[in-house]
Amino acid sequence: MPETMPGTMTETENEARTKAGTGTGTPDEPAAKAGSAAGASRSGSRNRTIGFVLCITTILLAVLDSNIVSSATVPIVRDLDPVHGVDRIAWLIAGYQLAATAALPLYGKLCDSLGSKNVFIGALATFLAGSAVCGMAQSMGELIAARALQGIGGGGLMSVTMVVLRELAAPPKAGAGAGAEANGEADGDEKGEKGGNIGGVIAGAGMALGPWIGGTLSDHAGWRWIFYVNLPVGIAVLVAAITLLRLPARTTRRRIDFLGAGLAAAFSTALLLVTEWGGQRYAWSSPLIAGLLAATAVCLGLFLWRQATAAEPILPLSLFTVRAMRNGFAIQGLVGAAMMGSIVYVMIYLQVVRSVAASSAGLFLIPMAVGMAVVGLVSGRLVAAGWSQKTFVVSGTVVASAALGLLATLTTETSLWTVRGAMLLMGLGFGQLVGQLIQLVQDTAPAHQLGVATTGVRFFQTLGSALGAAVFGTVLSRVYASRGPGGPSGGIGELTGAAHQQALHAFTSSTNVVFCCATGVMIVAVFLATRLPGAVRAQEA
Secondary structure (H helix, E strand, O other): OOOOOOOOOOHHHHHHHHHHHHOOOOOOHHHHHHHHHHHHHHHHHHHHHHHHHHHHHHHHHHHHHHHOOHHHHHHHHHHHOOOOOHHHHHHHHHHHHHHHHHHHHHHHHHHHHHOHHHHHHHHHHHHHHHHHHHHOOOOHHHHHHHHHHHHHHHHHHHHHHHHHHHHHOOOOOOOOOHHHHHHHHHHHHHHHHHHHHHHHHHHHHHHHHHHHHHHHHHHHOOOOHHHHOHHHHHHHHHHHHHHHOOOOOOOOOOOOOHHHHHHHHHHHHHHHHHHHHEOOOEOOOOHHHHHHHHHHHHHHHHHHHHHHHOOOOOOOHHHHHOHHHHHHHHHHHHHHHHHHHHHHHHHHHHHHOOOOOHHHHHHOOHHHHHHHHHHHHHHHHHHHOOOOHHHHHHHHHHHHHHHHHHHOOOOOOOOHHHHHHHHHHHHHHHOOOOOHHHHHHHHHOOHHHHHHHHHHHHHHHHHHHHHHHHHHHHHHHHHHHHHOOOOOHHHHHHOOHHHHHHHHHHHHHHHHHHHHHHHHHHHHHHHHHHOOOOOOOOOOO
């Protein structure tokens, strides 16, 4: 028999211990593995909590700032351009949305290539730089340009945070035992699902509360503080994201389709210029508008060709072969147009026609915020319990259509409680849509295209919002010009007597036409919602 040194195990003994579950023959290793798994689980849970708080704060910042200007437009115009400023309000809104729309497709591919953390930090830094420049603007032109810079960052924040929330829901991959992995997966899925639902509710509430915050700051601190207030909160989030947030690293680099992103930006810009200038600043038959129409068609054709032939397209056309995603994109665009138009022009109606102060006008959106928050949480829980997302998308579009139809009946003497009731009804409608459509697209998208799918649905929403602001602004100006006493709508407050009354009635009827158009947009969304599949299944990667 061979000799065995004291304190050592024979090969047979080592094999026996291995079969007994030690793995390597070290008696303390099972406990070490369990402790390591528990530590990894705690670390992962802490990381998800930090990421969740940062994402929710960022979503609130981005959404508030995309809407915070709407109730501050009158003080801004009065300060920077009291004569022609009202006619440029649409560009003040659309400038942000245009820049966000142009940049969104690129953000999706950057997330899939560079990792969502790096893109998140870059987008937030750009947003904060734009906020600082907005606060220092000395003319409407400077402010519109600064809003565009802010929009480049803000457009990425809303979409990239949705990608971050989804990635935080991923279960731990390495270093966890079977039990810890199962628990991590369940915990991650639950937090990710709650994060998506609550993120949608926060986004909806921010859309409603943004104008109130903007009006309050404008009335009591000056309109520049609606931009400066972003800086301390945003810087805190930026530092925390750099030092504390941990997300899966990208081990492979993918090509970035900069040409496709440029074509998407060119198409979006040309289209918005047509809707803003056509029939108002320039005749529809003018060479400039004809040239812009041709440029829009050419850029769209080139963009589609590029997406069909590029090795790594920024918006893969294969996504549109899935009916749920195709209809989801379209509905999100229509919802963006109707929601932006309704919020902006309710604020303008209250301030111009009813002489409500900016901060008080913002209070009329609280019923909308309450409705969105309540119905958003309830619908999210019911979908998690097995209800079909289609049910809430159809219901939400129907209720929102009814609310917009009610707003189309406003007069110069309508009870302000009717306005509040319409806003509550609108919140109950849009609350079923915000978040659910993004969740629907994410559930349907292939795993390796999560970034481009998420930013794709955001692209259509911001494009719809920008188009809605531009088109509705053009409609308002054209109708008022044909029915009013003459002169720009910004001069209504200076009129007296019969001319003032005529101007108020003309402006009110002009906003009625805007709300009728928004109602028509939502009716189209109702039809598309009924075409969604009854159940959504995630595609295989």
